[in-house]
Amino acid sequence: MSKTIVTVVGKDAVGIIAKVCTYLAGNQVNVEDISQTIVQGYFNMMMIVDTGGSSKPYAEMATELEDLGDEIGVKIRCQREDIFTKMHRI
Amino acid sequence: MVTILEVNETNKMIEQEKLDVRTITLGISLLDCCDADLDALNRNIYDKITLAAKNLVSTGREIELEYGIPIVNKRISVTPIALIGGRACRSPEDFVEVAKTLDRAARDTGVNFLGGYSAIVSKGMTPADEDLIRSIPAALSSTGRVCSSVNIGSTKTGINMDAVKLMGEIVRETAEATKDNNSLGCAKLVVLCNAPDDNPFMAGAFHGVSEADAVINVGVSGPGVIKHALEGVRGKNFEVLCETVKRTAFKVTRAGQLVAQEASERLGIPFGIVDLSLAPTPSVGDSVAEILEEMGLESVGAPGTTAALALLNDQVKKGGIMASSFVGGLSGAFIPVSEDQGMIDAVNRGALTLEKLEAMTCVCSVGLDMIAIPGDTPASTISGIIADEAAIGMINNKTTAVRLIPVIGKGVGDTVEFGGLLGHAPVQRISRFGCADFINRGGRIPAPIHSFKN
Numbered sequence: 433m434s435k436t437i438v439t440v441v442g443k444d445a446v447g448i449i450a451k452v453c454t455y456l457a458g459n460q461v462n463v464e465d466i467s468q469t470i471v472q473g474y475f476n477m478m479m480i481v482d483t484g485g486s487s488k489p490y491a492e493m494a495t496e497l498e499d500l501g502d503e504i505g506v507k508i509r510c511q512r513e514d515i516f517t518k519m520h521r522i
Numbered sequence: 523m524v525t526i527l528e529v530n531e532t533n534k535m536i537e538q539e540k541l542d543v544r545t546i547t548l549g550i551s552l553l554d555c556c557d558a559d560l561d562a563l564n565r566n567i568y569d570k571i572t573l574a575a576k577n578l579v580s581t582g583r584e585i586e587l588e589y590g591i592p593i594v595n596k597r598i599s600v601t602p603i604a605l606i607g608g609r610a611c612r613s614p615e616d617f618v619e620v621a622k623t624l625d626r627a628a629r630d631t632g633v634n635f636l637g638g639y640s641a642i643v644s645k646g647m648t649p650a651d652e653d654l655i656r657s658i659p660a661a662l663s664s665t666g667r668v669c670s671s672v673n674i675g676s677t678k679t680g681i682n683m684d685a686v687k688l689m690g691e692i693v694r695e696t697a698e699a700t701k702d703n704n705s706l707g708c709a710k711l712v713v714l715c716n717a718p719d720d721n722p723f724m725a726g727a728f729h730g731v732s733e734a735d736a737v738i739n740v741g742v743s744g745p746g747v748i749k750h751a752l753e754g755v756r757g758k759n760f761e762v763l764c765e766t767v768k769r770t771a772f773k774v775t776r777a778g779q780l781v782a783q784e785a786s787e788r789l790g791i792p793f794g795i796v797d798l799s800l801a802p803t804p805s806v807g808d809s810v811a812e813i814l815e816e817m818g819l820e821s822v823g824a825p826g827t828t829a830a831l832a833l834l835n836d837q838v839k840k841g842g843i844m845a846s847s848f849v850g851g852l853s854g855a856f857i858p859v860s861e862d863q864g865m866i867d868a869v870n871r872g873a874l875t876l877e878k879l880e881a882m883t884c885v886c887s888v889g890l891d892m893i894a895i896p897g898d899t900p901a902s903t904i905s906g907i908i909a910d911e912a913a914i915g916m917i918n919n920k921t922t923a924v925r926l927i928p929v930i931g932k933g934v935g936d937t938v939e940f941g942g943l944l945g946h947a948p949v950q951r952i953s954r955f956g957c958a959d960f961i962n963r964g965g966r967i968p969a970p971i972h973s974f975k976n
Contacts, residue, residue: 437529467526478526491587509533511590516524516532518776 435464435513436481436490438497442506444475452479452508455500459493460485475506480513532773536591539746540808541774543781544801545595546582547637547722549729549737549794550574552601556609563610564623571598571627571636574736574791579632581788585781593781594743594943598628599727600638608650614657621661621668628667635710637727639670642717645679645966655685658692662707663699669710669725673717675912677919680969681715686912687961689713690905694928697897701930704938708927709860709892713908715915715922720795721851726888726923737794738786739851742778742842743801744770746808748834752816763817764837771798771841779846797851798842799887800834802862804945810834810855811864822864823874831855832885852921854887860940860947861892869948876907876950884914889923894938894947897930904928906957909967917970 440452449466456463461481468477483490494510501508535541555566575598582596600606603620611617621639628636639661641651658670672689675681693708700707712726719730722739729737751770755762778796786793802810811822814830835854843849857879859865868874876893883889889911895904908924915922929938932949939946 437524439529439533465523469526471530476526476530478529480523491584494587509590512588513524514780515589515591515777516528518780519532519773520524520528 436483437511437513437516438479438481439509439511440475440477440501440506442475442501444470445505448475448504448506449477451500451504452497455497456481459488461493533590535744535747535773539744539750540803540805541744541747541777542592542594543740543778544743545597545722545741546578546593546781546785547597547599547727547739547741548575548578548791549599549720549733549739551729551733551735552606553731556606558609560610560616560619563607564619567606567620568623568627571600571624572630575631575633577789581785584788585784589780591777591781595634597633597722597724597727598631598636599722599729600624600636601729601731602638602640602642604641604648604651604654605731607654608648611650611653614653614660617654617657618660618664621657621665624668625665633667635667635669635724637669637671637724638729639668640672640728642673643682643685644673644676644715645682647682647685655688655692658711659695659699659707662696662710669727671712671714671717671726671728673714674908675715675916675967677716677916677973678969681909681912681916681967683909683961683967684964686905686909687902687964689908690901690903690961693904693926694901697928697930704940705897705927705929706940709925709940709944712923712925715912716920718851718921722797723799723801723852725925733794734792736791738782738789738791739794739797740778740782740785741797741799741801741851742774744774745800745802745810745813747774748800749807749809749813749816752813760833764833767834767837768841771838772845775842775845793848795848795850796842796846798838798846798849798853799851800838800855802856802858803943804861804863806863809862809864810857811862811868815864821871821873822868823878827878828881828885831857831882835886852887856888856891857882857886858892858925859950860894860945861943862945866945866947869950876952880910880914883911883922884918887921889915891923891925892927892944892947893925894927894929894932894949895952896933896949897928898933899928899952900956900958902958902961903952903956905961907952909961913967
């Protein structure tokens with residue numbers, strides 16, 4: 433099963449990583465890597481996660497993460513890793 | 523492992539530079555639907571399309587959601603209907619019934635357009651071909667989602683000038699039949715030379731007889747992404763310019779290839795081709811004209827435009843071919859006027875004429891596309907424009923097409939609103955000199971000398 437990339441972009445605030453990780457842990461999604469950077473004053477985080485152990489349908493998880501982002505004032509996207517590897521690697 | 527920079531680059535392309543997959547088009551063969559009875563034929567066609575395409579739209583949405591890339595259109599192309607309806611249809615009116623069946627199947631499967639209400643008459647017309655062609659005005663005015671195309675010539679066969687003459691009349695009749703709607707019927711009708719069997723883009727899409735029973739073809743897009751990449755190399759030489767287009771086209775096409783493979787696997791239908799065409803939309807920042815202007819033209823239409831378009835088209839192919847296992851369809855840059863805000867602006871400022879557009883079609887993938895012309899343009903003049911474009915295609919071994927909209931009741935200086943992806947267009951000036959005696963000769967223009975390669 434391919435990996436999933438979760439990106440979080442928005443104004444920095446206390447507890448963003450904690451909230452996202454709590455949601456992922458609650459759904460048996462394993463976080464394999466986290467990197468973050470600040471782009472033009474905005475918090476920018478990328479997580480590589482494995483959704484193989486989760487029983488939640490992909491679409492539902494993507495929607496719930498988006499809703500969680502709305503709650504904490506950031507934009508959360510959930511995309512399969514292939515779109516990035518295909519585009520940037522030969 | 524992907525890096526945060528790569529992830530940000532891709533998402534920026536999608537969010538800010540309007541990267542999308544323009545269409546997933548499911549090609550369906552209707553050859554096994556033929557029947558001598560019209561009702562049975564219509565039933566067979568409806569059942570085959572709705573069964574083959576029942577999961578097309580939902581699968582497209584699923585892929586969109588999982589990969590985070592918009593798939594703007596989900597469409598269907600079918601075997602040219604003149605071939606399928608020949609036995610059951612005895613008149614143009616019978617063919618209109620088939621068009622209505624196609625429209626119903628398109629609506630019930632949720633696709634926005636269905637192409638293949640077509641005839642291939644590059645050398646001659648069968649009675650069925652002629653009936654289908656004569657039914658086009660009624661078919662396009664009584665349906666919403668059906669697209670029609672007629673191939674009137676090829677490099678191997680020459681140009682069927684009888685069909686060219688007829689199509690000039692049919693374009694006018696279609697404009698009249700849809701005059702209450704800005705002659706919109708003509709936006710769903712294209713006249714082609716060297717039409718490909720696997721084109722996923724409307725209005726010229728049909729599922730050729732060389733194709734399998736069903737096949738997935740994907741059309742990519744991304745003018746905004748190319749334009750943005752070129753902003754970073756302003757003033758640099760042509761080597762750098764070409765490399766930048768090529769690299770960017772590679773990335774854009776890889777997204778299309780991925781979507782095509784996923785759709786094919788999930789639907790259990792073989793993958794056909796990726797069409798590399800840069801397809802603009804009327805929204806700002808999604809324009810082929812803006813790419814050419816970013817290269818250094820004051821306005822598209824200025825001297826240098828044809829060279830700029832030629833290099834763009836070639837580099838898009840070079841980058842795209844490396845990114846996909848099968849490339850086909852039209853594969854090049856589209857230069858529709860009404861669907862590209864930069865083209866519309868250029869026409870309005872007097873920089874872009876029909877003659878310059880014709881020159882541009884010698885080096886890009888399609889032809890005179892989505893151009894509004896005065897409503898009183900004679901049919902023979904429309905035929906003359908079709909013949910010119912067909913000659914460019916025939917001599918240069920390439921696809922050319924004409925999608926002109928003679929807007930009934932409008933003249934030069936008026937603007938016409940087509941809505942949605944079809945955009946809006948200023949009515950353009952065309953030559954006031956006639957060609958009726960040339961068109962009325964009838965017969966065929968023979969195949970060019972370089973077609974005899976055997």
